[in-house]
Amino acid sequence: MLHKFSPIAPPFVKRFYVKSEIILRLILNYKYDLDRFLKWSSVNQNINSQTKLRALITMDYHRLEKGLALKMPKVGFGKDVIARLLYNIPQYVEKYDWDETALITLNTLLAYHNFNSQHGLIDQDLYKKIISWKSSVPEKFISFNQGGTTKVTKSYIIESSNIDLLKFLESRYSVRNFTDENVNIELLKKAIFMAQKTPSVCNRQSSKVYLFTSEDDKRKVLSYQNGNRGFGEQASNVLIVVSDLENFTSTGERNQCWIDGGMYAMSLVYAFHSLGLGTCCLNWSVGKGTDQALKKATGIKDSESIIMMIAVGHLPDELSVAQSPRKELEEVLIIK
Ligand SMILES: Cc1cc2nc3c(=O)[nH]c(=O)nc-3n(C[C@H](O)[C@H](O)[C@H](O)COP(=O)(O)O)c2cc1C
Known part of the structure; x- marks a missing residue:
């Protein structure tokens, strides 16, 4: 909503209207989150699913x-x-x-x-x-034996984690240039299987992945997202990571879906990286209307909070990537 102010309207009137409009938008969107949390989590003790x-x-x-x-x-x-x-x-x-x-x-x-x-x-x-x-x-x-505790050794953990993690992390870039080759479904499944090891609150595993495989679906999904222009359509696949609010039980967990879903998405991106594929996280920083529209178009449930999209595809032999320099350690590490 754009206000047409009279040219002689004092600046404080303009500021008041602009601020009021922002606050109203925020209230409506927080209300959307509140309604969904009330409806789908078990904060109201209604254990009906x-x-x-x-x-x-x-x-x-x-x-x-x-x-x-x-x-x-x-x-x-x-x-x-x-x-x-x-x-x-x-x-x-x-x-x-x-x-x-x-x-x-x-x-x-x-x-x-x-x-x-x-x-x-x-x-x-x-x-x-x-x-x-x-x-x-x-x-x-009868032979299902999971649950309880299991013994692991320090040497097992040290041997298994002995990789050059810095090199692994430093060689992941957001990729905005993919080849025409489609990613094999088994490779996609493998990455999602790997991401299943992501920690989650009380091991509730609220995260899920919607995988879009057809060209039409990919285009449709990307049309709701504002940060993929110029490369989204080159991606072999688009995934949507969601977190289901039905897994959360208390007021304190009202934001838990963003934590658990965000961590899951990070694992997924690293899993793809480990398989030699390129990814780009695609923000879902949207308001109520766009969120509902994408859900309607894709069949994502109202109880599921959309965390982000991820574009995935094969890497060309050589590509340009944004440098995206990082802050200095001193700026982010607060030693007390
Ligand atoms: C949640 C999230 C949303 C993002 N959304 C977009 C996006 O819509 N379009 C895009 O080109 N990059 C997007 N990015 C990629 C960031 O720009 C990128 O991660 C950041 O600049 C760091 O660069 P790097 O991933 O190459 O290390 C997103 C990243 C995250 C984590």
């Missing part, structure tokens, strides 16, 4: 995993967590059947029970429930 219940269960089994991973786990810790899991797991399995979340929880409960009993605390009720649930696990999941 599988994703919401799974998030609560994941938070709790992960509390047990974390407790068991301490240097000196406390015998019998987490009674409140156990009570919630004993209530939530049967409900979950009844409504949604056995799946990885339920199985991981079951294995974690068993690890918790084993730890306690090795230290002289035997909870017969808990053990009976675990055994009874185990007997109802479908045959196909």
